[in-house]
Every structure is written in C-alpha cells, then in structure tokens.
Amino acid sequence: MFVHNKRLQYTVRVSESNPGLANLMLEQFGGPQGELAAACRYFTQALGEDDPGRKDMLLDIATEELSHLEIIGTIVAMLNKGAKGRLAEGNEAEAELYRSITGAGNDSHVTQVLYGGGPPLVNSAGVPWSAAYIDTIGEPTADLRSNIAAEARAKIVYERLINVTDDPGIKDALGFLMTREAAHLKSFEKALYAISPNFPPGKMPVDPAYATKYFNMSQGDGDMRGSWNSDENFDYVTDGDQEVPADDDDGLPTVALSENDKSTLDAMALRTQSDPKVNPVTGVELGEEDGAALDKGV
Amino acid sequence: MFVHNKRLQYTVRVSESNPGLANLMLEQFGGPQGELAAACRYFTQALGEDDPGRKDMLLDIATEELSHLEIIGTIVAMLNKGAKGRLAEGNEAEAELYRSITGAGNDSHVTQVLYGGGPPLVNSAGVPWSAAYIDTIGEPTADLRSNIAAEARAKIVYERLINVTDDPGIKDALGFLMTREAAHLKSFEKALYAISPNFPPGKMPVDPAYATKYFNMSQGDGDMRGSWNSDENFDYVTDGDQEVPADDDDGLPTVALSENDKSTLDAMALRTQSDPKVNPVTGVELGEEDGAALDKGV
Amino acid sequence: MFVHNKRLQYTVRVSESNPGLANLMLEQFGGPQGELAAACRYFTQALGEDDPGRKDMLLDIATEELSHLEIIGTIVAMLNKGAKGRLAEGNEAEAELYRSITGAGNDSHVTQVLYGGGPPLVNSAGVPWSAAYIDTIGEPTADLRSNIAAEARAKIVYERLINVTDDPGIKDALGFLMTREAAHLKSFEKALYAISPNFPPGKMPVDPAYATKYFNMSQGDGDMRGSWNSDENFDYVTDGDQEVPADDDDGLPTVALSENDKSTLDAMALRTQSDPKVNPVTGVELGEEDGAALDKGV
C-alpha cells in the first residue's frame, strides 16, 4: 500500500510563470520517456515478480518514480499557475488572451483551452500517454535490459530540458531528477548481471549456425568494419548484389492444404485474377484531359 | 535504396493451415516486439546517424529485419491460406464458417472478418501497430541500449511462440529468427562499448550528491539487500516511515507571480472554493433509498 | 512524496490459478474504468489544485487508488502465477501449452505470449491503457462531476466482475474495492456541493433564451414526457417534421472574405467542379460484367 507525504522529494522553486516552458516539461510528465512511464513500468514488474531481491528493488524505484512524477508535475503546475486563472476568469481582452496561448515561443493552447492550465498526462505535442510506451514482457533478462535503456533515455531528455531553461530552481530540480535516472540505471545493471548466465536472454538456446553471422545487407560505399561486425567476433557474410537464403534452401514458402481448401482457393483465384493479357481502359484514361469524350451523353 | 529478391531469407515450410496459430504469430509481425518495430527502429536511426560505422551497421540490420518481417508475414499468410478462401467464397454453411472463426483454440475472427485472412499489422489482440512502440531519441548511448533491450524482448517472444507450436517447419524458421535477435544484440553491445565513455549516457554530468544514493522507498517485511543497493555500491537511505526531501529543504513548491496573476488567482479561488464549514445536501442523499421524500411534487 | 508499505491495503487470498479470469480482472487494472485511471485522474487534479481542502482530499484518494491498483494487480498476478512459468520453462508438450492459452473460457493468449503472465496495463481485450480515458479539464465544478461519474462506473464494473467469479477470496477483495468507490463518490459529492453556486458549471452565465428549451429532435411513436422535458421544467419545442433554426434566423453560414481569397476560391471551384450537366462513363461501367468491351486491345 502507498502512503503520501505532503512534502516533495525535492524542493521546487520556480522564478516565474511560463506556460510555453510548462508545455515542454510535459515530455517528462506524460511523455513516452517520462515519470509516469517509469513508475508504471517498475510497479507492474514488481507485482509480477517472484524473486525477492528484484521485487523489493522494483518497488523502491517505482515508488521513487511516483515521487518524481509529483516533482515534474508540480513544476508544470507552478509554471502554469499564472496562466491558469486568466482563461477561467476571462477578465482580459480576448485578443490578449488569444496571443497569450498561441504566441511565438508558446505552444500552450492545448494545455490551456483543453486542460485549463493543469498538468495533463500528455507529451509536449498534446499526445495522450499510452501504456504502449511500456515494453515489459515478464522475463527479467529482457525487462532489466529494457529498464536500463529507459533510464538512459530519461536521463537524456532531462539533459535537453535543462539546456533550454535558465530558471535556476527548475534547473536544480531537473538536475536531481536526471541524476537519479543514472543511479537507477546502475541498480538495474547490478540486478541483471547478478543473474548468471543472462545472455542469451531467456532459456532457449540459440542456433549456433546463425548466432555469429553478420549479414552485410546494405551495400555500397559506406560499408565499414568494426567490432560489431569484425571477423574477430562475427562470420561476415557478403555476397555482392546477390543475396541467398541463409539456410541455403530455395527460399520459397509452402503450405500443405486440404483438397477442399485448394479448390476453394482456385475458385477465388479465377474469380479475382488480374488478367495479364488485356489492356483495359481504366479510370486514368477517363480522368485525363481528354476523358470527356467518353461522356455517355455524347 | 532498397531492392527486393523474391526468395525469402529463410525458407518457410508450413505443414497445415491453422488460423488460430496464425493469429498468435501476429505478435512478431505487427506486435510491439515484432519485426516491423525492429526494422523501423533501426532504419530511422540510420537516417539520422552521422557516425559512419553505426550508420552502416544500422542499415545492415534494418534491412535484415525487413527480410524477417517478410518471413514472419509469410508464415501468417501460409497458416491463413486455407481459411482465406472460405469467407470470400462463402460456399459453406454459415454455422460452420461461424465456428471456424470463433471456435476454441482459435481467436481469429478479427483477422478473418476484418482482414480477410491477410497478414495485418496488428498484434494477436487485434491492436494496430503504433510508432509509439519505438523509443528512439536520437542519442547513441541511449538508442543502442534501447536496441539491446529490444533484441532481448524479441528473442523471448520468439521463444514463447516456439513453445506453442509443433509444426517443425515453423519451429525451424522461428528458431532462425530468434537466433538472429541474439546476434544483433551482440552487435549493438559492441557498438555501444566502442563509445567511450558511455556512462552516464549523454554529455551532462550527474550530481554527485545524488548519484549513488539508494532510497528505500518501499518498506516492511521483504526489504532485501544485494549489489543493486549494497553499501559497496550505494549510499542506502532509509528513514523509517518518515521520508524527508532529498535536498533537506522543506519540500514545498513555490512560484513567483505578478500582482495581476495573484489577484486573478485569488478571484478564482474564492469563486471555486469548496467551503469546509458547510455540510451540503448532495446527490448522494437525493439518490439514496429515501431520497424520494425530496420530490418537488410531494 | 510517496512511500510504499509492503502490506496490501486489503489481503488477497486466491484459491487457484486461472489465467482466463485473470484476463477479465485486467479491466480494473489497465481498463478505462480501472484503478490506474482513477489514481492518475485524482493525482493530476491534486497537482493543479489550489483549494487546500480539495487538494488534500484528492491526494488522499489518489493514494488510496494507487493502493487499489496494487490490490487488483496482485489478484491478476496470483491468478496468472501457475501459468507464468509454463511458457517460460517450456517443459510441456506444445499442443498442451497451445490449448492452455487459447482454450474455451480462456482468452489469455495476449497476456501470456506478449506479457509473460505479468499484469500489463491493458484491458481484457489487450488494448493498452491511454490517458485519453482521463477527462480532467482543470475546473472543479466539472472535474468533481467527472470524478463522481468515474466512481459510479468503477463501482459497476466491480459488480460485474464479482458476478463472474466464485472464488471467495477474490469476491471478498473485489467487494472491498467496489465499496470504496461508493465512499469516494460521496466525498466528491460533498466537495462539489460545498462550492456555491456550482450550477451552471464555470463562471460565464448561460443565455436565458435557450437555457430551458427542450428540442424534440427525435420524432414519431415513442415520444414521451417526464421531468427531463416536462413543461414544469422546460419549454418543449416540437415543430412537427419541419425544424427551424433556434435563433429564428435563416440558418445559413457566412464568412467575409478578402477579394484575393475570393478569386482564389473561385479558381479552385472552377477547377474542381463536378459538372452536373454531364453523365460521364466511370469505373463502375468499366468494371461491370460487360466492361471488357472497353478493353483497348479490342
């Protein structure tokens, strides 16, 4: 069960209201790399987890991410606070209000007209948060890698947000949030490598015939070798412009069908055949400059 | 530019038509961990990439993933081939057709009624593929980690699909696809660690005051220590049931507002106050068993 | 900031594993009327709220809803626990595994193949949770009404879930959750009616010319009168089959345009006119049974 403490995990001091900046901050509130995604990711993993160490860690970090969601949402609310009352009270000239929500440097009209200056769970484009952002699949050697990647992404988006604001209180709080992503990344790395072996992920062995092949599928000037495709690590396959199936078979798909299915398919094929022997008049000819000649009325 | 070769990268031999199994296979065609996601992920990264080695690698792997998309889509098409003609030709009894698309072991009615037995870009629940599945953010130390995780997830989903079919041709092709995910994972690892340093991701340094703290936010029986929160690696913070802000400040948010904004907000606050001193009659009282007494008609 | 306590807010005892039932329970985990929606709804409202009483109440209830999310997610995890290991370990015959995820009474293949038996934030159809489910707009006289309605809906979905399971431990926990929705509904009602006036919602007065009209727009047998359209409460407008604009004007839209815009539009109109005086040959005639006669090759 959760308990809430009315103090934030990190103190937020905003020096002035700025709805355009508030809108950018939404990336880490309701955006794909934001704190709701992080909290939901770890919390749902925790519920399905049976390993006691990982379960405890996931609950710790999920709870911290909820506290981060509160911090970034509070930054949005503070930045919108000045603007919030203006549309609601409507005691300014309309043209001024219009400018205040659509001016240069300020793409905040969605936040204001639709959400009234509150912190909605959308990104800075106004796209609602979706659980499609969460890539958990219920296998720790995959999910921990996903968590590591998610923390890396969140770290970067915070870095970008810090680069576009000069409000010291916001920079400070964002710096805390950015740093915590790196700390979480490290915990997830430790938990992953404490599973042995963890590569390849899962249980089923890979096929040694294809496990170290590297197919040079993009060809031409620009081909380059490095450890990711070097002979040291891989069996590099390049067959000029003529690729062959990896299994050295014919590369043609087949399926065995019942007689009944076959005859039904034959009937369908006949009915829907595009006859290669005709050159039909089509809509294109009818629609071209001189198509009017085909007017039935003529 | 792309060129297509009519042979598959791996030969597909399906032993019988089975639309219920076809539906499960859609997870790796139009599902979140499937081949379209993989191909789009690497191809769009390649277009934005300036590092010549990574660009080449991303194009190689993106092109291979497109070839995998073709393999898994062909498996779906083969498994649906028998069923495809049946609804189209409609020469069976209706009740039989109804059973054939909604029976036990066969959740294929969407594929058949809506998509006509073709391979649609949806997952096995019928949810359309979305670019929200792609988590690329344009920074290699994050994107390569995301790619590593994506390959791990795809490997696992193939493993599960292999576990639910006994068709040897399908098992064989899925085994090839599963194996290639592990090979790609390795290439991405090499490319990531060939960037030095790559931790923390991005350019901006983290705040040392918070970089190695571990907050024990979930408390009670079940707390556990391991390398992910050990004293060796972290500064473990647990303050019983009473959490304090990480910055030792008051944890209370503030924003400086103009006089005009303040007075507008005051007006709004007054107008919309929920008065704590009244106990109003509400819809609940009106709606309860004896609410009829308030009928105006009485 | 949030703190987590490892005990659930309500004890969950599940009598046997049942992935089909687990799937139904997802409606209240990642479904539109479920606990994530509730928690996000109240938490984001709280962040934007300045009224101290409502803010406190919203935080209390949001935190409780997170605790409910944990309860229902734990029920899903318990119901899936038996199934979770089976696909992962893959030590059963494939046909048996196939049946166990697609059999009658068991639409759990998405949960299992894609999510590995964990509790994903999707509904029972596998549709990912979306913040589009949240209808908060940042005005208390609207948002409190939305909250009241949301609690009513959640109460009903719990009622339906209770009706389809006979596991006493699950029925018991769902009964607790269902009851709490009613309690929250009552709190929101009190907070709404403690705002005076709260009707009409918002600040701007309505137009008395149209505020009490009821338009009988659907006509024919079945017209019925009641307090929702009675003369006592409304001015009932029915003009047979011939509706007239409510403003008694001509009902025709106009816009003033610049000369330049007008001439551009005229050019566009001319270019794209569908000429009513011709009867063109079209694709339909080409495509009908005897369309072959138009083959250019003839």
Add this chain to the structure above:
Amino acid sequence: MFVHNKRLQYTVRVSESNPGLANLMLEQFGGPQGELAAACRYFTQALGEDDPGRKDMLLDIATEELSHLEIIGTIVAMLNKGAKGRLAEGNEAEAELYRSITGAGNDSHVTQVLYGGGPPLVNSAGVPWSAAYIDTIGEPTADLRSNIAAEARAKIVYERLINVTDDPGIKDALGFLMTREAAHLKSFEKALYAISPNFPPGKMPVDPAYATKYFNMSQGDGDMRGSWNSDENFDYVTDGDQEVPADDDDGLPTVALSENDKSTLDAMALRTQSDPKVNPVTGVELGEEDGAALDKGV
C-alpha cells in the same frame, strides 16, 4: 432514421477568415469534450436503452448534438475558407505560404498541409478523435452521471473558446452551444433522480464495514477537514505514518498452486535469480571513463 435539413440549428456569421482560430475551435469538433463525443455518447446509449423515457430523451439530445457538430464544424470551415484555396492553388510565393501556416498565433499547419483546410475530426493538437473518449458502460445510474459530467466539461471548454475570440458572430453561436450543454445537463439530472434509489449505483449492496471510512493516505502539513471527510459523514482513519491493511489481516497475497506449477515456478526462480551475494561487473563499469581498460584488444 435521420433526416437532414440544410439550415443550421443556429445561424453562423463569421467576420473574417482566421485559420489559427479555426484550429482552436477544433477542440469542440474532434476534441475529447466536443460535439462528436457528445453525439456518439448519447446515440449509442439510446440504441442499448430499453426504458422508453430515457431512450426518447437520449435520441432527442443525440440528434441535437449532431446538429451542434454541424454548427461548430461550419465555424471551422468558415474560418478556414480563405486559407483553403491558397495551398491548393499555390499561386503565392512559397515563403508567404510557409508563414501563413506556421506563423505566431497560428498553429494551423496540420489542418492545412494534411487536411487541406477542411474540418478534420482531431483536436487542436492534431490528435485524432477516439472512442476511448466515451465512457458509457451500459448502466443508467452510471451513464447518466457520466453524461452530466460530460455536459459540464463541454460547457467549460466553450466558455474558454468564447474568452479568446472577439468575433461577435462566433461568440454568439458559441454562446448558444454553451447554453445548450447546461440545458442537457439538467435533463440528465432529472432522468437520474427519477430512478429511485440511484445510490449506490447499480444493484449490488456495498460493504457497510468500509462504506463510510475515509482513509487519510496523504499526510503532513496540509491535512484538512470538510464535509468530504468530516466525522459527521465519515469514519476518519489516520494512523500516523504506519498504515495497516483495512481488513486488519496481514496484507500478504497468497494463491494455492498445484505441485506441478510449484515445481515449474521453482525451476524458473532458480534460473532467473538475481543473486544477492555477488557484486558483478556490469555495463556501468565498462562504460565509465576508465572502462577502456577492459578492451579485449589490450
């Protein structure tokens, strides 16, 4: 069946073309609180409704909302009419066209480039309308509350739109639409309270042990009492910083499993354990500043 009358339900007179304002108006056309949502909400409820009074009312109001959809869509079309021809005819300098769709005060590039100046069913952010906005669940004591809330929200969004335009014809038409929302709200209230009892919603009784409890889950400075949690109306539960399960049980979840499931889970647990006794080298150490020392090539 529906019949359409070419006159609008309210006459629309727009004083000049303004695609930026048109874009804002989309909130009530294809936005979550807009007229399509309203029409679909009531129409689908009507189809499933068996109570003759509610069915008639829902059809009346659904039909009126369709007529409102036509009004707001016509406003959008009028505001875009000047702009519509410009991209299509392309007879201006490119730079001027570019400015006319991306300038300050004018976030209309999506409407124009993608939708050609027509009225698309998207909101002002360009997010397509989704039936996920409709919260109907097929139970009148919930659906009527949802309808009341929906009308309150729509009233507010119209209020905001009126506040940002000074075009008198638009203000007038929006005022009509805003007013009608309040009238509909009243009809839905009457229909709700004409069901007796209607609280708690649905049929199943709530558990008296938990129906009047209020849990003080968010603690600290800011706790406040009012009718929504007062002793008069609720049993206020606050246990300092130490919450206990509401059922006074241990709060620990259990599920009974078969022997077979248990041993499979044990195998999985062993295979995927994150070993708390090791401190593994991880990607973090490899990636840090001095990670190069681990280069195999050294």
Add this chain to the structure above:
Amino acid sequence: MFVHNKRLQYTVRVSESNPGLANLMLEQFGGPQGELAAACRYFTQALGEDDPGRKDMLLDIATEELSHLEIIGTIVAMLNKGAKGRLAEGNEAEAELYRSITGAGNDSHVTQVLYGGGPPLVNSAGVPWSAAYIDTIGEPTADLRSNIAAEARAKIVYERLINVTDDPGIKDALGFLMTREAAHLKSFEKALYAISPNFPPGKMPVDPAYATKYFNMSQGDGDMRGSWNSDENFDYVTDGDQEVPADDDDGLPTVALSENDKSTLDAMALRTQSDPKVNPVTGVELGEEDGAALDKGV
C-alpha cells in the same frame, strides 16, 4: 440540422439473442470499415465542400450512413438484449455467467464486462474507433477516390458477415446495407468523373521524366508483365541486381551548414563515436555462461 425519425431506415428482425454474433457485427458499427467511419467521412467532407452538387450529395449520403449506423447498432443491441440483463441482475451462478461470456464461439467478454451489453464504438477486437480511420484530405479528386474505396471495403465486410450468420432477419438487413454501399460507390464515381480532368489528382503537373516509368524493384523468379507494367503503358526499368538512382546522379544526400553548426556537429561526432579500432568487452561477455569470472568479489 438533423432530425430523427423513430422508425429505422430498414426493419430489423432478430430471431434470437447471440452475444458472440453481436460482437462480430461490431466491425460495421465501430470498426474501421463501419458506418460511423462512413458517416463521419462524408459529413466532414460536406462541411468543407463549396461545390453545390457534391455538398448536397455528401450530406444525403452522410445522413443515410447515420441511419445505417442506427440499423447495425440496433442489430448489436438486439443480439445482446438477452445477455444484457444477466450480468446486471447477477441472479445466476457465477460459473454459468463466466461461461456465457467466455465460451467457445463467443468472444463477448469485453462487450459484456466493460460495456454492459450495449453497442460500443469498438470493433470486434474491442479496439476503440479512431478518426485515424478517416483519410479525407480536403481535395475532391482524392477524397472521391477515397470514398469509392471505402464503399468497396464496406461492401466486402458486409458480405463476410452475411456469410457467417443464418438468422434470416439479420441476413436481410445486412443485405440492404451491403447493397447501399454499392449504390453510394456509383454516385461517388459519377461525381469524380464529372470533374474534368481528374487525373492526375490535384493541380500540379507531374514530371514527364518519371510519370510513366515502372521500376522492377523486386527481382527473381516471379517477375511478371501485364498492363500494369507493360511496354504499352510504361517504360519498364530493370537493371539486374544493381539499381541506380532514378536521376542518374550520385544518390548521396547533402546539406549546406553554417560553420557554427559544423563545429558543433564535429564535437558531437567525436564525443559519440563508436570507435572501429577497439574490440570492447561488453555486457554479452559479462552475461555469458562464464561471465561470473568477472565478479568483482572474486
């Protein structure tokens, strides 16, 4: 403005309740090819249309499609009517109710648990309707072609639904709806070809250098010629396995950059280079069977 007439446009007689069949029928209610899509498509086109003939036609057909939406929604409601009361009243054994919503031939649990047996705007997979299904772009020579295609698709989905039911009243009503799609298709064809010329669509001329080329991009056994790529109609380009850029230039992209941008990009390139000269130890080596040797504790 719309007016509603309580009689359906076509009489619906359902011979027995069948929630599984109701679920399939949702494809034409809230599915991508269904009647809501049709009605919204033509209605929004009509609002933006200035050509008087097309505007009238679009309003006629949009209104008819709304009447069709009512017919198919009524079929869904009738098929669900028996089931609707069962979950609501809950006076059956739970196991029986469970079976009645999840049994073979009956994928109706979403409709019932979430939507209470009403007709929701989702398809048969439970995916909510989305305006992303509408492809209108505000240009008649494109939109009329889109409408023609939409009618063709709807005709086919009705055909499939007719093939899976033997209820004569439903077959009859679906036959009416199917037929009307063909009639609308014909009207749209006439309106399209009454624009002259209508090919190529829009105003801007195509480049004659590329307008009749056909690129044989997919090569190998299976290449086939027909009127769609015949020499009669096209300039067929096939260059073996070695495609060259269509413009006979080098196919390499360039952009002119400022000095400042160049130096920033150089700095970024250096910082994020994947060094091709090293062969770094990576997570893969750490995670493989013998990765434990790298345990720091050793």
Add this chain to the structure above:
Amino acid sequence: MFVHNKRLQYTVRVSESNPGLANLMLEQFGGPQGELAAACRYFTQALGEDDPGRKDMLLDIATEELSHLEIIGTIVAMLNKGAKGRLAEGNEAEAELYRSITGAGNDSHVTQVLYGGGPPLVNSAGVPWSAAYIDTIGEPTADLRSNIAAEARAKIVYERLINVTDDPGIKDALGFLMTREAAHLKSFEKALYAISPNFPPGKMPVDPAYATKYFNMSQGDGDMRGSWNSDENFDYVTDGDQEVPADDDDGLPTVALSENDKSTLDAMALRTQSDPKVNPVTGVELGEEDGAALDKGV
C-alpha cells in the same frame, strides 16, 4: 528478402538547415498519407496475395515506397542536421536554444526535445504513425481501389509541401516523389480493371431493389441533381419531410427472447426505470445560486 544500396533512389540536395520545415516534411514520413503507410500497405498485401501478377507488382511498388521513405526521411535528417547538435552539446545560451525550438515558423520542439533531431515516425503534429492508417482488407477489388485512393492522397500532400518551400533541391526531390504516386496510381488502375467483372466488388450480388435508389436524406434549399443522383442513373427517392423505411415495413426492431431472459430484463427495467411521473429535486437545484438553503447544517 531485401537488399539495401547506399545510394538514394533520388539525389537529395538541401540548401540549408531548417527544423521548422523538417517538421512539415514529417507528414510524408510518419503521417497518414506518407511513405511508411504506402510501403506497409503494399508489402502486406503482397504477402497475402496469390495472383502472380498482382503479387509481383505489389512487391515492386512496396520496395520503391521503402526507397521513397528513405528519401523523405533523408530530407528530414538533412533539414535537422544543424539543429541536432545544438541541444545535444548544449553550448549555447538557454534562451537562444529555447527560441530555436519554439519560435514563430518553427513548431519543432517535439522533434528536438523528444526525438533529438532525428526523423521520427510521427506526423507534423507529433502523432505517432499507426497501422490504423492502413485500410487493406484482403480482397483485391477493394484493396486496389484503396491503393488508387492512397496514391491520389499522397500526390496531393506532396503538392502542398512543394508549395511551401523554395529550396530548389527539396522541390526537385518532392517533385520526383509526387510524380511516382501518379505512376503507381496508374498501375493499380490497370490491375483493377484487369479483373473482370470488378463491380460490384467481391462475390455476393447486390439486392436489385435497392441498388439504384438514391435517397434524398438532406433536404431544403441546396438540393441539386447531377449524374450522381440523376434519373438517368438512379431512382431518386424524396418524400418531403417524412421519410419511410426503405423496406416499407414498420421500421421497428424486434428480437425473440427466452422467458428467462425476458423476466430478467423486466426486473432490470423495473429497478432502473426513470419514473416519468415524479419531478425530483436534483443536483441542479442544489447547485444553483440559492442551493445553500439545503445545507443540512441549516
């Protein structure tokens, strides 16, 4: 299988970096009418196609569309190249960076903050690409019409993009892409009309009683006749303001129900009746200006 050639299918020369223009170009990269949609549409049709001519054509065109996706994505990448390094390196003043991503003429903040200046699969509003954009249903007489329409739409959106840029290299490349859409349209027309008959689409005959009726459902000034509803082509039905069911029956839906279902529905009806004989006090009365009189405390 696919092979990639590092040269583009058309050479791209961009004269200067412009992230605002890059954002518009996204419409044809990740937008609904863009190249990913085209490539996926034809590729998935090809996989399910058994007609050898159409299959070959679909693979040829799908492969070309992938090559177009690369061209438009490369344009986006080139236009963003200057901006890409700026947020990443962060060596400018924050205010300048802020302006560079939110200024007039430049709605690129999503591309930059979230996607780091890469080419994401979103449209110019930031909405992620969705397979809901693809309308393939697995029947060639419908799918080819859908393809024709899709090519027409894509042609138009390119035309609009050409109209808003004066960069000659971009105009040139877009002109190539635009032209190819028209060429593909022609191939699809040929393949469609090479099926005989192709109207009505599919196999099932339409009902002659309704196949040529035109219902004048929208009435009033503005009714107009043309070939789309002329007596020559249609049986024009207009019955003043009083529409009658097309089948001349009563237009009332019925369903046969079991006794048990009937009594359950009766119980539900009674329980949830909105009683037309009462005029209940409601929330509206409580909430109006003088609602305070109902305060229980009074």
